[in-house]
Amino acid sequence: MKKIGKGIGVSFYGTGYGNGFPDVSRAIIRLLPEGKIGIYCGVTEVGQGAKTSMRQIAAEVLGLGVEDIELVHENTSLMPDSGTAAATRQTYNTGNAIKIACENMRTELFKKTKEALSLNSTAGLVLENGEIILGFFPQKRISFKELAEIYKGEKILEASGEFTAQTTQMDEETGQGAPYWPYTFNACAVEVEVDTNTGIVNLLRATFAQDAGRAVNPQLLEGQMDGGFAMGLGYALFEDLNIENGKMKNNKFSKYLIPTAMDMIDIKNIIVEDPESTAPYGAKGIGEPVMIPIAPAILNAIYDAIGVRIKELPVTPEKLMKAIRESA
Amino acid sequence: MVNIGLTVNQKLFEISVDENLRLIDLLRDKLGFHGTKEGCGEGECGACTVIMDGETVNSCLVMAFQANGSNITTIEGMEKDGKLHPIQQAYIDAGAVQCGFCIPGMVLSTKALLDKNSHPNRDEIREGISGNLCRCTGYNKMLDATEMAIKYMEEEKE
Ligand code: FES
Ligand code: FES
Numbered sequence A: 001m002k003k004i005g006k007g008i009g010v011s012f013y014g015t016g017y018g019n020g021f022p023d024v025s026r027a028i029i030r031l032l033p034e035g036k037i038g039i040y041c042g043v044t045e046v047g048q049g050a051k052t053s054m055r056q057i058a059a060e061v062l063g064l065g066v067e068d069i070e071l072v073h074e075n076t077s078l079m080p081d082s083g084t085a086a087a088t089r090q091t092y093n094t095g096n097a098i099k100i101a102c103e104n105m106r107t108e109l110f111k112k113t114k115e116a117l118s119l120n121s122t123a124g125l126v127l128e129n130g131e132i133i134l135g136f137f138p139q140k141r142i143s144f145k146e147l148a149e150i151y152k153g154e155k156i157l158e159a160s161g162e163f164t165a166q167t168t169q170m171d172e173e174t175g176q177g178a179p180y181w182p183y184t185f186n187a188c189a190v191e192v193e194v195d196t197n198t199g200i201v202n203l204l205r206a207t208f209a210q211d212a213g214r215a216v217n218p219q220l221l222e223g224q225m226d227g228g229f230a231m232g233l234g235y236a237l238f239e240d241l242n243i244e245n246g247k248m249k250n251n252k253f254s255k256y257l258i259p260t261a262m263d264m265i266d267i268k269n270i271i272v273e274d275p276e277s278t279a280p281y282g283a284k285g286i287g288e289p290v291m292i293p294i295a296p297a298i299l300n301a302i303y304d305a306i307g308v309r310i311k312e313l314p315v316t317p318e319k320l321m322k323a324i325r326e327s328a
Numbered sequence B: 001m002v003n004i005g006l007t008v009n010q011k012l013f014e015i016s017v018d019e020n021l022r023l024i025d026l027l028r029d030k031l032g033f034h035g036t037k038e039g040c041g042e043g044e045c046g047a048c049t050v051i052m053d054g055e056t057v058n059s060c061l062v063m064a065f066q067a068n069g070s071n072i073t074t075i076e077g078m079e080k081d082g083k084l085h086p087i088q089q090a091y092i093d094a095g096a097v098q099c100g101f102c103i104p105g106m107v108l109s110t111k112a113l114l115d116k117n118s119h120p121n122r123d124e125i126r127e128g129i130s131g132n133l134c135r136c137t138g139y140n141k142m143l144d145a146t147e148m149a150i151k152y153m154e155e156e157k158e
Helices: A050-062 A090-116 A144-150 A218-237 A294-306 A317-327 B023-030 B086-093 B103-116 B122-128 B140-157
Strands: A002-014 A024-031 A037-041 A069-072 A125-128 A131-134 A141-143 A158-164 A183-195 A201-211 A268-272 B002-008 B011-017 B049-052 B055-058 B071-073
Touching: A002 A294, A024 A090, A024 A144, A037 A050, A037 A090, A050 A069, A050 A090, A090 A125, A090 A131, A090 A144, A090 A158, A131 A144, A141 A144, A183 A294, A201 A218, A201 A294, A218 A268, A218 A294, A218 B140, B011 B023, B023 B049, B049 B103, B055 B103, B086 B103, B086 B140, B103 B122, B103 B140, B122 B140
Parallel strands: A037 A069, A201 A268, B002 B071
Antiparallel strands: A002 A183, A024 A037, A024 A158, A125 A131, A131 A141, A183 A201, B002 B011, B049 B055, B049 B071
């Protein structure tokens, strides 16, 4: 018999290494020939979109297009360390470091503009489309390109920035403290169909809401939500390392099953924006959180459908049939 | 060693290969088409997908000598005159690429699907790329990309 059930899962997740551990990101910004801006930063692109979103943050501070920003990364001889691409920390931590470095760069650019245009001060200067302009007397202006002509070779113009996340160690006795900041929240609802004759669980519908503080790039964010959902789905229904005596028995894709395109369904993704005051333009990472509420939502939906609580993952057809028999 | 001749991306190659050389090694190591990726090496992941005489094959499971006389397209053969194929462009525009490892195979499976069925629905697209595993994207943006590519290709015809 086929039975339908609905379930929800909700989670919150602390960004970064946490628990008072020094969690530092650094960046150097340089004015490059032709007036482009270079970000020198250890941020690693692993498919999460760092290459795009880090440039977007810099472009926002410096009033440039993303195409005018070059990211030089993943080469430890050329740039400062920005920690690991892990713990959902790059958007928040390294995004902050890049924003701070770009703000310092802006101060630097304003100082040099004051000299180049023989101004009394840097007051009233604004950045717009690759130019530094005296807002209330726009005849006074100089482009990044012109500044790059003056400051080249030995005299290269650069600024750096650093961000250290604020967390405190938990008290060993009481467990109290502020071990993480910021937190990210999400909620997922699914509808499943459980076949009580075969033990097969089919997803019918899903809605997934993810708090991102501020979506630097909504398209990339949705992609990560889809990906996290698929991983959560695999975790709940298929993926099993099958460890015996310390050895992984399912060590190939013919045994370790991950979702294919046919196992996935279209998801209604909702991005919730509630800017975080300590984050770059309010943006928090979502890399890991997007996986967390999916399996609980699926298990709750199975319970809703057939009244059986599953306590071990993955819910393979065999396990589900056994659980149904035992509960009868 | 056996002498074989095959066409890869419209170019004829004549080469002498070991009997136990796999097509993926011929493509990557001998002919330099590094876009073809090896994931599992046992026909499960689809990362090594190429199009051989109109059909997708896992190039890790095909022996090089079996490709004698065949016509092969790898990811390098998709762009024309320095311009990306509409499917490649659509993958970029739809945000369907994350780490990228599955993408060459995925794009070729999408091409093989659209060559046979120019207007697949979403379920047919799911089926068409179901031999290609992706750990990152959850596939949905690839479906969006395929629908976008269909539009791009129609616009190109006009
Ligand atoms: S490498 Fe050929 S299918 Fe995985
Ligand atoms: S984009 Fe990473 S495996 Fe598909």
